[in-house]
Amino acid sequence: MSKNEDETQKTVVACTECGDMYVARISPDGSIQPVGIVDCTCGGGNLNQIRNEYSID
Ligand SMILES: [Zn+2]
Numbered sequence: 001m002s003k004n005e006d007e008t009q010k011t012v013v014a015c016t017e018c019g020d021m022y023v024a025r026i027s028p029d030g031s032i033q034p035v036g037i038v039d040c041t042c043g044g045g046n047l048n049q050i051r052n053e054y055s056i057d
Pocket of ligand 1: 020044
């Protein structure tokens with residue numbers, strides 16, 4: 001009944017260009033949305049998912 005944000009699936013994405021890693025959220029439709037950013041700060045890489053169901057305390 002209560003809304004629980006912890007149920008949101010999270011993952012980690014890594015930039016293919018510079019290797020920076022970011023936390024991302026997995027939407028109910030399965031798309032991956034990096035948290036707090038749109039693209040990597042280097043501006044050149046793709047963000048690839050590297051882990052599934054990464055849990056954050
Ligand atoms: Zn990058």
